[in-house]
Amino acid sequence: MALSPNSSSLELSISLPSFSQLSSHPSSGEYMVRNLDINQTPKTEDRDWIMIDATPHANEEDSNSCGRRRKKLRLTKEQSHLLEESFIQNHTLASKQKLELATFLKLSQRQVEVWFQNRRARSKLKHTEMECEYLKRCFGSLKEQNRLLQKEVEELRALKPVPASVLTMCPRCERATDATDNAVNDGTAPRSQSRVTVSSSSSLC
């Protein structure tokens, strides 16, 4: 499929695959190709496929009566680019915009609609994946923080009991306390301030 460069509108042409490349219907032995005049907006919204019977003596009636396979459309780079540009501007299309875009791209409105639906889905999936990665990193970081804090707790627990000489009298409540309890039990101090060494002697409750 190619786009003619010197055209104001999109002119698409398609090259016929060699006969051996045509996909055969698994049950009927028929071959399918798309209606080659793809410059025409499809008359029916969804299924504008014609069947070509590959069996030597089959007649036309038979070739059109059996089950149809859908043929996958491949958008050209230009079509994809334009759709992408539209998507960046707006993730949903008003009917008028859809019609205009479909006409310009020589696609059916349904195809444009489906493209936007799928594009929104891909966008959401990508966002979810990024969010997932971010949360994974947060989890890793918190896990490491937790490990360090656990280690610190173990170290503090392993310390000998605080001697009376290290204890200070709190001038406000007038009870003996050691520095490690102050900030933590108070609840007013930020977390970083609670990490005070045991030997600190100038603290309040």
Next chain:
DNA sequence: TGAATCTTTAGAATTACGTCA
């Protein structure tokens, strides 16, 4: 090395169902 076959992936299309005017 090239051809045949199998596997994987991207994305177009379909289906089912929900919401809203």
Next chain:
DNA sequence: AATGACGTAATTCTAAAGATT
């Protein structure tokens, strides 16, 4: 309440690319 337009989510299916034999 019924209906049609439009959305999302899940799934199907095809073409193409890559891997394997």
